[in-house]
Amino acid sequence: MPLLPPGPPGPAPIRWLSIAVDCATAAIGTVMVALVFLNVMAHIFNQDIAWTTEFCEFMMVWVTFLGGASAARRGAHMTITEFIDKLTGTARKWGDAAIQVVALAVLVIMVWYGCVIVEANWGNVLTVLNWPMALQYLALPIGSGASFIFVAYDLVLILRGKSPEERYGA
Amino acid sequence: MLALTLFLVFFVIALAGVPLMYSLLATTVGIIWVQDLGHPLETIFLSLISGVEPFILIAVPLFIFAGELLARGGAGKRIVEFARTLFGFLPGGLAVVTVVSCLLFGGVSGSAIADTAAIGSLVIPMMIQRGYPPAFAAALLSVAGTLALLMPLSIPFLVYAFISGVSMRQLSMSGVIPAVISAAALIGVCMWFGKKSGCDTGSRASTPREIWNAFKSAGHALVMPIIIVGGIWSGIFTPTEAAAIAVIYGLIISLFIYREMGWREVLPLLLKAFQTSATVLLVIGATGCLSWLITVEQVAVQLSEWIQGIAHSQWVFLLMVNIALFLLGTFIEPLPAMLLTAPLFLPLAAAFKVDMVHFGVIMTANLAIALYTPPVGGTLFVAAKIADAGIGAITRHLIPLMAATLAILLIVTYCPWMTRAISQMILG
Numbered sequence: 001m002p003l004l005p006p007g008p009p010g011p012a013p014i015r016w017l018s019i020a021v022d023c024a025t026a027a028i029g030t031v032m033v034a035l036v037f038l039n040v041m042a043h044i045f046n047q048d049i050a051w052t053t054e055f056c057e058f059m060m061v062w063v064t065f066l067g068g069a070s071a072a073r074r075g076a077h078m079t080i081t082e083f084i085d086k087l088t089g090t091a092r093k094w095g096d097a098a099i100q101v102v103a104l105a106v107l108v109i110m111v112w113y114g115c116v117i118v119e120a121n122w123g124n125v126l127t128v129l130n131w132p133m134a135l136q137y138l139a140l141p142i143g144s145g146a147s148f149i150f151v152a153y154d155l156v157l158i159l160r161g162k163s164p165e166e167r168y169g170a
Numbered sequence: 171m172l173a174l175t176l177f178l179v180f181f182v183i184a185l186a187g188v189p190l191m192y193s194l195l196a197t198t199v200g201i202i203w204v205q206d207l208g209h210p211l212e213t214i215f216l217s218l219i220s221g222v223e224p225f226i227l228i229a230v231p232l233f234i235f236a237g238e239l240l241a242r243g244g245a246g247k248r249i250v251e252f253a254r255t256l257f258g259f260l261p262g263g264l265a266v267v268t269v270v271s272c273l274l275f276g277g278v279s280g281s282a283i284a285d286t287a288a289i290g291s292l293v294i295p296m297m298i299q300r301g302y303p304p305a306f307a308a309a310l311l312s313v314a315g316t317l318a319l320l321m322p323l324s325i326p327f328l329v330y331a332f333i334s335g336v337s338m339r340q341l342s343m344s345g346v347i348p349a350v351i352s353a354a355a356l357i358g359v360c361m362w363f364g365k366k367s368g369c370d371t372g373s374r375a376s377t378p379r380e381i382w383n384a385f386k387s388a389g390h391a392l393v394m395p396i397i398i399v400g401g402i403w404s405g406i407f408t409p410t411e412a413a414a415i416a417v418i419y420g421l422i423i424s425l426f427i428y429r430e431m432g433w434r435e436v437l438p439l440l441l442k443a444f445q446t447s448a449t450v451l452l453v454i455g456a457t458g459c460l461s462w463l464i465t466v467e468q469v470a471v472q473l474s475e476w477i478q479g480i481a482h483s484q485w486v487f488l489l490m491v492n493i494a495l496f497l498l499g500t501f502i503e504p505l506p507a508m509l510l511t512a513p514l515f516l517p518l519a520a521a522f523k524v525d526m527v528h529f530g531v532i533m534t535a536n537l538a539i540a541l542y543t544p545p546v547g548g549t550l551f552v553a554a555k556i557a558d559a560g561i562g563a564i565t566r567h568l569i570p571l572m573a574a575t576l577a578i579l580l581i582v583t584y585c586p587w588m589t590r591a592i593s594q595m596i597l598g
Binding site for chain 2: 003004005022025026028029030032033036037039040043053056057060061063064065066067068070071074076077078079080081083084095096098099102103105106107109110113114116117120136137139140
């Protein structure tokens, strides 16, 4: 029995990417819980682990963009669906397709400018950890890239006439 | 003109069904490009990253995770049993128990949906068996579940504290009196309904021993908010550290004391919590991008001047805010509504000399109503599903309950002492 719940059905490469994103999100989440708790314990014993705050912020960026990709795979982003839900049949299909095209356009820009930001920040370092800031900013193009793949695959399914229930499961 | 264009473009894209994060970014980038404003997009995306990075925001996934652990781990049923021994003898006793359970569980979870689902799945079948109409049970749960949003561990409070820069210590105390008064108003409606419908005239009063046994059983869950909130109030730990303690405490009581869940259920709950929080935090980050544009283009200043021209006094301004939030809340859930409006309302509230902590409670109390305002709402759907009742029938039973909560909202809006009383008592 898998430790994490499987994502919606899809071809092997999409499933593997989805599993990789979910595992990374859960792993980072676990480390963050442990580190913040460790920090509390350290406070109790009058110790200060300075690097944990910066490391948690570093991971926060990664877990947010990867968690965003995981949510994109499940169609779970915050959305106002009251109006699109009124559409049925072909109108719904083209409505859903148009939404994903807008999302893809934004994601392309996020990946592009994410790469620009990463490129420009290899020389700048984090204050305590002394790691290149680019490593933290890398979460933007990588998380957005994974989201792009999931949204693009979803667009293919929409154009093939699949309903939201078939795309994301019941 | 730019303000109008921004709002029109954003609302058209968002209402069309594009996820809010992409709507916000598409609006920001689109306006910069089309109007040739010349702002470098690297700055926009750097503000997206810095919007999700702050240490305090780590508390969001951790509190969501702790709430999920307790909801799954059996804390809910013990709290219901404790409330039953205390209030089951009143007319409409089971409905009163529901309200008290939601208030107590809300103090533990901070999430309205978790509150409605955890308490609703236990009490709705009991209420229906007792003779309550399923639609009334669903209406009551959808309203009472939102009491969690005014309790100290409220996720919207945490988000508001981050956006506005007010102290989470103060904010966490400010919602308690409004939550208790709202619960009292709902209890009044429940007693009236129990008497009028004759479905629940009250059961026998519990003996002190029964109350003590129920308290002992629920005690582990009930102690949690005392530890967490006490820690934050006394300054022993920060909200983020309190959230980590809540997770560890939730794990211990769910896995080792109540033993109602196994280790295998922990990771799926953790993943779900971080997924949910990512969707919230990305909207926070994207709102930061739009706010950046609004600030550099002086849109907020123009809007502030316009509203100050219409609203000549603080109370008119607060009334306008309440009406705008109530209308917005009919189709947007509380968190995104808060994320979208707080950056605009906060400078205005400051201009009208509204206390920022009080303003946070007003926004949260108002947006909580959005969760059960028909035809759509998070707690409304959860409760309707559990009770298997139609939205039309629920709406009829919602009328007296909503009248009570709207009256409380007005009282909270115009009686700021209510939100300050506890913090002044504790913090001085």
